Amino acid sequence: MKNEIKENVLIAPLTAYKIGGPADFYCEVKNIDDLPKLVVFCEKNHIIYYILGGGCNTVFSDKGFRGLLIKMAANKIEVKDNKIIAQAGALLGQVVLKAKENNLGGITKLIGLPGTIGGAVFGNAGAQGIEIKDFIEKVKLFDLKKGVHKEGPKYFEFSYRQSNLKVKKELVLEVTLKLPPLIDDDFSSDVLNFRNQKQPKGKVAGSFFKNPSKENSAGKLIDQAGLKGTKIGDIQISQLHGNWLMNLGNGTQKDLIKLAKLIKKEVKKRFNIGLEPENILIDEYGSLIDI
Numbered sequence: 001m002k003n004e005i006k007e008n009v010l011i012a013p014l015t016a017y018k019i020g021g022p023a024d025f026y027c028e029v030k031n032i033d034d035l036p037k038l039v040v041f042c043e044k045n046h047i048i049y050y051i052l053g054g055g056c057n058t059v060f061s062d063k064g065f066r067g068l069l070i071k072m073a074a075n076k077i078e079v080k081d082n083k084i085i086a087q088a089g090a091l092l093g094q095v096v097l098k099a100k101e102n103n104l105g106g107i108t109k110l111i112g113l114p115g116t117i118g119g120a121v122f123g124n125a126g127a128q129g130i131e132i133k134d135f136i137e138k139v140k141l142f143d144l145k146k147g148v149h150k151e152g153p154k155y156f157e158f159s160y161r162q163s164n165l166k167v168k169k170e171l172v173l174e175v176t177l178k179l180p181p182l183i184d185d186d187f188s189s190d191v192l193n194f195r196n197q198k199q200p201k202g203k204v205a206g207s208f209f210k211n212p213s214k215e216n217s218a219g220k221l222i223d224q225a226g227l228k229g230t231k232i233g234d235i236q237i238s239q240l241h242g243n244w245l246m247n248l249g250n251g252t253q254k255d256l257i258k259l260a261k262l263i264k265k266e267v268k269k270r271f272n273i274g275l276e277p278e279n280i281l282i283d284e285y286g287s288l289i290d291i
């Protein structure tokens with residue numbers, strides 16, 4: 001295991017929101033086999049650790065992280081017949097493009113979604129009526145009790161933007177997707193054009209809240225509550241899309257939490273609908289912050 005461990009590394013540049021203070025320790029894992037060894041080392045030595053993928057859905061504390069932040073950088077993608085085998089650190093967009101290059105489709109509507117394939121499994125990423133769960137054949141996982149093991153899609157108890165990995169301490173190492181052939185209209189510039197028109201640019205990380213239902217999207221509810229453009233500190237609700245929070249420059253986790261709580265309060269008061277975050281907020285010790 002040859003992984004350089006650095007000290008006092010600023011987290012903000014590693015994330016989409018560009019928020020987060022310094023991590024006490026930081027390490028990039030480029031060899032997938034090194035991650036289990038590193039986790040075992042941390043557990044044996046009582047070191048707090050957190051696995052970072054693309055940094056799109058996690059909002060870190062302004063105080064940083066008092067442990068070892070492990071960046072999953074193993075990103076090899078292979079194609080075997082109608083299957084894509086991708087290491088957890090591979091960007092989802094690159095997986096989609098690799099599929100297209102090999103005349104494989106199905107996941108093409110996921111083009112433009114941020115983050116890694118490992119993160120996509122963790123949160124059951126989806127768009128325009130499809131979800132990553134629809135194409136999973138097996139996933140290689142690691143946990144301290146079972147070691148490295150492979151599981152099929154039923155194991156994860158997938159639901160809307162949810163998997164049981166959010167409660168289990170199991171880590172995604174590699175994902176195998178079984179894909180249908182690419183059809184002529186399967187991969188279209190329409191998807192990217194739609195994202196370019198509807199999604200803000202800058203220090204943003206996709207939808208902040210889950211959609212309560214197909215009829216009531218979080219963005220629609222936030223818009224109807226008259227909240228677009230609302231700002232706390234340097235965190236603002238996008239004028240383009242109500243469910244996207246933007247860091248205008250020097251935004252903090254503290255301000256983002258305040259704005260998220262305001263959104264929840266106003267939507268609940270007006271529509272009696274409770275919004276649930278899709279983004280993950282953690283404190284400086286890696287514990288989930290409940291808003």
